[in-house]
Amino acid sequence: WVGVLGPRVLELRQTESDCFFRCLGEVASAESAPAAETVDHVRAELVDYFQLSKPLAPMYEHWASADRRMNRIAAALPGMRVLRQEPHECLFSFICSSNNNIGRIGGILQSLRARYGPRISLYEGIDTADAATFGGDEITDLQAVDDEAFFAFPSVETLAEASEEELRGLGLGYRADFIRQTALALRQKGDGWLCSLREEDVDTVREELCALRGVGPKVADCVALFSLDQVETVPVDTHVWDIACREFDPSLRECLSLTPNVYARVGALFRSRFGTYSGWAHQLLFAAELPQFRSRLPADMVEEMAEWRGGGGGGAHK
DNA sequence: CAGGTC
DNA sequence: CCTGG
Numbered sequence: 001w002v003g004v005l006g007p008r009v010l011e012l013r014q015t016e017s018d019c020f021f022r023c024l025g026e027v028a029s030a031e032s033a034p035a036a037e038t039v040d041h042v043r044a045e046l047v048d049y050f051q052l053s054k055p056l057a058p059m060y061e062h063w064a065s066a067d068r069r070m071n072r073i074a075a076a077l078p079g080m081r082v083l084r085q086e087p088h089e090c091l092f093s094f095i096c097s098s099n100n101n102i103g104r105i106g107g108i109l110q111s112l113r114a115r116y117g118p119r120i121s122l123y124e125g126i127d128t129a130d131a132a133t134f135g136g137d138e139i140t141d142l143q144a145v146d147d148e149a150f151f152a153f154p155s156v157e158t159l160a161e162a163s164e165e166e167l168r169g170l171g172l173g174y175r176a177d178f179i180r181q182t183a184l185a186l187r188q189k190g191d192g193w194l195c196s197l198r199e200e201d202v203d204t205v206r207e208e209l210c211a212l213r214g215v216g217p218k219v220a221d222c223v224a225l226f227s228l229d230q231v232e233t234v235p236v237d238t239h240v241w242d243i244a245c246r247e248f249d250p251s252l253r254e255c256l257s258l259t260p261n262v263y264a265r266v267g268a269l270f271r272s273r274f275g276t277y278s279g280w281a282h283q284l285l286f287a288a289e290l291p292q293f294r295s296r297l298p299a300d301m302v303e304e305m306a307e308w309r310g311g312g313g314g315g316a317h318k
Numbered sequence: 319c320a321g322g323t324c
Numbered sequence: 325c326c327t328g329g
Contacts, residue, residue, distance in 0.1 A: 099323075099326090100322085101329080102321065103329090104327070104328065105321080171326085171328095175325095175326075176326085178323080178324095214324085219323080222321085237321040238322090258322085
């Protein structure tokens, strides 16, 4: 895998027993430390990003014993971790995700980076073709506009200065104003404000995030789980609602829309079943719904899921 | 209708 | 309600 983490382009390659990494480039402004120090620093950042100090095996065992279906999914999808993203990037990204599809979200975020983010220049002698072949992945997976363009995520300051019109031009649609407004609010609240929410309790985090433009319960929960250490939080989107209907409580199917009441019921179901790390358990169940992981699941399970989707009349069961 | 919010 | 499939 090749992509941007903070101010650097990183390459990761996983083998049976190890995970290798190297840095391919960095933003020009970053004062480059001695190479040996950078390696240690990047290693520490990866440990933080993938939350490697949290042992996953005990969680998997707990979830597997709590749920028959989860037992099989856990076996099929090992190592599914929740990322610990940079909170500002996470927040803006999930504001872009609302009422939107994954493909377009990725495009919008790449446009945001390319237009407002600092460019990352690759080190001498490194090109993305190297990077792509090294990992054996397609070059289409790269977060590059062209063959050599990488950008870090833009700062709050830069986004606050952006015009709504220009943001719309990048394909953000009505979310353009959400981005600008939230950037302005964050600038006013000061640099460390968002990260400081990591020290707060779930309810405070939710309340503070929901006060921002473009942030409702679902987006708030995503930011809480994926960047603010709220391991118990379960973001409920249309897919997670489906999972809850299908696996935990068919009566949820009667509800016409994802109202706050339904939202709360679904989260409560996950927490009663999976406990403290329900957000992480949710991540595994959610991943199992995605087309990219479907092929790894047992055939009868895939069939059961397809039947549910089709049986509802192409999603018309709502 | 898509990984919702105003 | 932006926008693309």
